[in-house]
Amino acid sequence: MAVSEAEAIVMEVLWHAAPRSAEEILAEVGPAQGWREGTVKSLLNRLLKKKAVKAEKEGRRYLYTPLLSRDKYVSQESKGLLDRLFDGRVAPLVAHFSEQRKLSKKDIAELKKLLKELDDEQP
Amino acid sequence: MAVSEAEAIVMEVLWHAAPRSAEEILAEVGPAQGWREGTVKSLLNRLLKKKAVKAEKEGRRYLYTPLLSRDKYVSQESKGLLDRLFDGRVAPLVAHFSEQRKLSKKDIAELKKLLKELDDEQP
């Protein structure tokens, strides 16, 4: 089952640093998201059920660690979008952003560099 | 309110050719999706409520036409993903696909062409 958007926000905290306690996670996302204790606890439980995180007892509480890697999550999400909207191909996606003028100078520079590196790999 | 995934499949039919009747839409997506009549009708009604399509009476039935453009929809979806996962920037997204070896030869060629065109626009 898929990790939902709210759950992904909790995952981001754990991807950034793990293991963390529920309390630490709350401290990190609660204020920004306007979430209470119960909300974070529910999300953690759903993530446990989905096997996206694991919990290890540490004293009276649990410390949570990701089982699903950010890379894997990002891959799934990106591939989903690509397949649904761009027939699974990357160039049309970039072309879309280009048409929308959403490519920054920095993006363009980085893309050039990336392509050059690909050339160097496979001459 | 957002157009859901199932709704987007109906939209794709209309983006491809509109106006279309419910019957035509069913004929086009029903078999592939395993959807019955009622399902397509429900989706069309939700799309109407969301103002993503409009309906014009034609004889005893309605013909549906998109109000939301595919371009706008694609933009929203893409921007959402980009913001959530790549800090709003395109280059890291492409880098991700590159790392996952998801860039085809064709993608690479097209990206090069695209970047060259951008150069030519703004010399």
Add this chain to the structure above:
DNA sequence: AATTTATGTTTACATGCGTAAACTATAGAA
């Protein structure tokens, strides 16, 4: 005119999600 057929409209129902309150258990504090 009565019945069947084609369409659209209303209602349904399980599941997931966002958001939590209520409940429970347990380790410290008094």
Add this chain to the structure above:
DNA sequence: TTCTATAGTTTACGCATGTAAACATAAATT
């Protein structure tokens, strides 16, 4: 030892979604 603070577990509730069935209505057919 009893009370309290803390952390996890259970239950809740409204809304969206996927997936229709049931119902209403009007046109076409018998």
